[in-house]
Amino acid sequence: MTTIRTDLRRGSLITAVLALICSAFLILPANADPVPFEGCDQGMFCLYDGTGGTGTRLDVAEGGNDEQYTGTALAVKNNTRMWACVYSTSRYGGSLQTVMPGNTDKYxxxxxxxxxxxxxxxPTRALCFTGYERCENGEVCTFAERNGRGAMTVHVPAVDPATQNLGNSYGAEVAPKSVWNRTAKHLCFYLKPDYTGTWTEGTKTYGAYVVLHGDNITVPAALAGTFRSHELVTSTQECQ
Structure with missing residues (x-):
């Protein structure tokens, strides 16, 4: 009789242990959902390649250089004191979204x-809408989009052997829609590659579109993408 009672107690103990093990497995979580915007430290601008702020993260320090993003960012977190500007194409082109300090955005x-x-x-949201700052002092820069956005072409002035014009001639691939003249001279744009051509506005005919030294402009819609040459001059009277 004693042996039977001992075995019963052992059986009860084993049953209780198995029940505890089973209950422990039952309360363990399954695969937990990823935490949105995880791991973005203070002073960082973070880009995530997963939906809703998940997936692989790229960290950009607040004082870091502006970058072309070669991944596929579908969400960002701006954990800096600056405004973040994000664009749908390279070189600050295409569609634009702005993200204020401390905010997140999903795309x-x-x-x-x-x-x-x-x-x-x-530092300010207004600077998201332009890209002129890429043009260095002493350069003539043209841009594929309005307000200095999109692909930028830096023009190095050269003397044309035939016309002696100090400037550049180029094709439709440049197609400027905005300009910054950061030289000490004035800039005369022409409709033809040989520094000629005219256009008419109302009753007036013009032979050059002028951008004064130090000025940046968005080219009028009627002329955007039509310029094929320009020259640098000391006086606007020197324009063709």
């Missing part, structure tokens, strides 16, 4: 997919 919501291709961090 794959409601069936709409918007991928970040380039970005920059700036």
């Amino acid at each position: 794959d919501t409601g069936g709409t997919r918007w991928v970040v291709a380039s970005y920059k961090l700036v």
Whole structure:
């Protein structure tokens, strides 16, 4: 009889242990959902390649250089003191979104997919809408989009052997829509590659479109993308 009672107690003990093990497995979580915008430290601008701020993260320090983004960012977190500007194409081109300090933004919501291709961090939101700052002092820079955005071409002045014009001639691939003249001379744009051509506005005919030294402009819609040459002059009276 004693042996039977001992075995019963052992059986009860084993049953209790198995029950505890089973209950422990039952309360363990399954694969936990990823935490949105995880790991973005203070002073960092973070880009995530997963929806809703998940996936692989790229960290950009607040004082870091502006970059072209070669991944596929579908969300960002701006944990800096600066405004973050994100663009749908390279070189600050295409569509634009602005992210204020401390905020997040998602670009794959409601069936709409918007991928970040380039970005920059700036002190004020207004600077997100321009890209003129890429043009260095002493350069003539033309841009493929309005307000200094999109692909930038830096023109190095040369003396044309036939016309002796100090400037540049180029093709339709440049197609300037905005300009910054950061030289000490005035800039005369022409409609033809040989520094000639005219256009008419009302009753007036013009032979050059002038950008004064130090000025940046968005080219009028009627002329955007039509310039094929320009020259640098001391006086605007020297324009053809």
